[in-house]
Amino acid sequence: MSTADRVVATIEDVTGEPAVRSNRDLDLFEHQVLDSLRTIELLVALTEHFGTDIALSEIERELWATPNKIIAFMEQRVGV
Amino acid sequence: MTPYGSVFYFGLLLYLAIPVLVASWFEVKPRRYILAATLVIVVVQFGLGPLGLAIAPLRDIGKVVGFAVGQWAVAALFLRLRRAGPNRAVFYSAVLVALLPLALEKFMPRGTSHLVAFMGISYLTFRALDVVFAVQDGLVKELPAAEYFSFLLFFPAISAGPIDRYRRFRTDYRKPRSRDELLSDLDQATDRIFRGLLYSFVIAPLINFYWLTPSLHRYGLPGVASYMYAYSLHLFFDFAGYSAFAIGVGYLFGIRMPENFNQPFLAKNITDFWNRWHISLSSFLRDHVYGRFVLAATKRRWFKDRQLASYLGSVLAFGLMGVWHGTAARYLAYGLYHALLIVGYGMLTRPERGPRKPLPLLAARVVTFHLVCFGFLIFSGRLF
Structure with a gap:
């Protein structure tokens, strides 16, 4: 699983909001x-x-306003 | 001398800004000059009486300089100790020592607190603490003295904020600006300074003269209600005007300080209000008090109910905000009142209670506005 997918899964897990998967600029x-x-x-x-x-x-x-921004933050931290 | 209170003050700071603007035109960041200008204003502001006429005792300048040097020593020593790795005892000691002058000012017996107090000590203390927190988190690894003092004493915000953050300030302070950025900064500066003039010198005095002062002598429920609205609106225009001046002058010097107000009376709930009112204070408390408390509680699983950690964190942050304003009972009551509102709103909107139909937007705004105004009535001291 790529960093991006894992980040999105974690966001959904914490927030219980499935929309973060489909709209990464939410x-x-x-x-x-x-x-x-x-x-x-x-x-x-x-x-x-x-x-x-x-x-x-x-x-x-x-810096953490959208799923995409959180992905970028984590990718910078741990790689893609 | 009161900042932003006289033609002399405005004249002085505009003349001091000219060399910065000229240097910026040639894409040079005059860092040393920014520090020098700040020191000039510190000496003038704390060295002259309220109208800029009488000369105040040198003691006032001494207190500010002593405070700044002391905070720098704490931060620099803490940074050296931090290099050996994080140590919670050392961190807490650094926070306590940094808080000491403010605590003395707040809790020393009446008549002696002027020994440490100066205008703006609570704002400067929070800026000093921000450095300590950033060092603890390993985000600040060096602390050049000139940069530290420029941040701590940055004169546009010295007496009433906004409470800038060290790492944010550092970015602006280090980076030279291009001509395009200079022009856009000038644009922003003009916008803020004229807004400041409108709020502080037109709207706030009008409210004060025609509404607030007359309502001081009206009693009964209508009188107190009228005073409550007048006080709330006056407080907003006076304070937001001051912040606009500070931010505007910051732009002249190429320091883009965070916004402090964003149409707070249009907030649709109490959480929204605190994202719009005195933003630099509420975000400081959110990140450094609420956040740290909830983070520790979550990591070490202090509470079974995770929401409980959040409620306690809010009580802690808002209680502290109350005391930060002053130790009179009304300030503590003001902080606890807002803690109660935030916790109450949190309980009302807990996700596990299922989706609920929110109030119509206008109704939500009217309710929030009144809850907030009642808070200011407590704050004003009219009740007790």
């Missing part, structure tokens, strides 16, 4: 798929899933 905060709590849960899930440390202050809302 604005997650605008559509209340992510809020403060879920962002942190997603961070913990991605940390556990990929075995890499992500610091809380690294994620700005702008």
Whole structure:
């Protein structure tokens, strides 16, 4: 499985929102798929899933606004 | 001298901006000059009386300089210790020492707090803490003194924010801007400064003169309600005007500080409100207090109900926000009131309670507006 697929699966797992699969440019905060709590849960899930440390202050809302942006963030971290 | 309060202040900062603009035209970032201009304003602002006439005792400048040097020493020492790897005890000690001057200012007995207090200490403390957090997270690996002081004391925001973040500031501070960027920055600066003039010098004084001050002497429910609306609107225009000045002047110097207000009275729920009101403070508390607490709780599984961690985190963050404004009972009540609203809203909209029909948008806005205004009524001190 590619990083992108694993990231999307993790997002769906945490948020319970299947739309993140079909629309990877969905604005997650605008559509209340992510809020403060879920962002942190997603961070913990991605940390556990990929075995890499992500610091809380690294994620700005702008940087994690859509599934595609989160994929780009993780790809930069762990490769494609 | 009060920032953005006199023609003298505006004149001074516009003259100080000219060399930056000239340098920017030649695509040079005058970093040392930005620090020098900041120090000039610090000396003038804290060295002169409110109207720029009388000379205040040198003690005030001493307090600011002492505070800044002390915070730098804490951050630099912490950075050296952090290089050996993260250590929670060292991290907490650094946070506590960085908080110490503010805590002294807040909790020292009446009549002695002026020994450490200066205008803007709460804002500067949060900016200093942001550096400590970034060092702990391993995101800041070097701390050049000039850059640190430029960030901490950056004069447009020194007295009332916005509370910028060190890593964001650093990006702007280091990168020279192109001519195109300069022109677009000038555009933004003009927009913000004129908005500041409109809000601070036209709308806020009009509200104050024709509505807020008269309603001070009206009693009974209608009188208090009228005062509540007047106070809330005045607070917004006064504070948003100040922020607009700060952000606008920041743009002149090539520092694009974060927005502080985004039409807060159009918020459709209380969470939305805190994404629109005093944004730099609420996002600071969200990331550094709520976020860290919930992250620790989630990782170490402190609570069975994950939502509970979120509620407790909100109480912690908003309680702290209350005390940050002051130690009077009304400020703590204001923080707890908002914690209650956020937790209540969270419980009402829990996903496991199934989808629910939201209020019509207009009704949601009206309800939120009134809940928020009641909060400002508590904040104002009119009730107790």
